[in-house]
Amino acid sequence: MTRISLTVDGATVADDVEPRMLLVQYLRERLGKTGTVIGCDTSNCGACTVHLDGQSVKSCNVLAVQADGATVTTIEGLAQNGTLHPVQEAFRECHGLQCGFCTPGMIMQSVDLLNNNPSPSEEEIRLGLEGNLCRCTGYHNIVRAVQHAAAQGSSTAGATS
Numbered sequence: 097m098t099r100i101s102l103t104v105d106g107a108t109v110a111d112d113v114e115p116r117m118l119l120v121q122y123l124r125e126r127l128g129k130t131g132t133v134i135g136c137d138t139s140n141c142g143a144c145t146v147h148l149d150g151q152s153v154k155s156c157n158v159l160a161v162q163a164d165g166a167t168v169t170t171i172e173g174l175a176q177n178g179t180l181h182p183v184q185e186a187f188r189e190c191h192g193l194q195c196g197f198c199t200p201g202m203i204m205q206s207v208d209l210l211n212n213n214p215s216p217s218e219e220e221i222r223l224g225l226e227g228n229l230c231r232c233t234g235y236h237n238i239v240r241a242v243q244h245a246a247a248q249g250s251s252t253a254g255a256t257s
């Protein structure tokens with residue numbers, strides 16, 4: 097077991113974990129952060145995307161011990177005081193989801209994308225989300241949602257890291 101201490105969605109946590117434990121497992125199984133989804137476990141789908149020190153990562157591709165000392169934001173930490181993050185709101189407004197399975201990862205990746213490029217072209221949005229798969233193939237409205245969020249100037253609003 098290895099002792100780790102990190103901040104997750106604004107709360108400091110400390111735990112003993114097996115060195116092989118994945119960050120996504122730690123978030124879901126130890127912290128109950130089931131909003132972070134496991135879609136493939138092979139770093140293909142992006143459903144497990146979270147922010148690690150402000151950068152999006154696929155949490156099935158990161159060991160929990162690698163997050164020691166870091167700040168992690170999950171989909172559950174985006175809303176502030178009961179108010180959806182602007183990107184969450186844009187997905188809701190533009191119907192950027194069907195079954196919703198991919199949505200947490202899509203939103204976390206979109207927030208990161210807009211932080212790095214507040215006014216992306218459609219092509220840049222599609223490229224920025226290429227690591228996130230939607231089995232419902234609802235990509236059109238997802239892209240519209242990101243465009244809507246960008247138009248609202250929402251890249252720097254809300255929690256992002």
Ligand code: FES
Pocket residue numbers: 133134135136137138139140141142143144145154155156157
């Ligand atoms: S569960 Fe991590 S990329 Fe699919």
Ligand code: FES
Pocket residue numbers: 192193194195196197198199229230231232233234
């Ligand atoms: S909305 Fe169903 S997987 Fe994307």
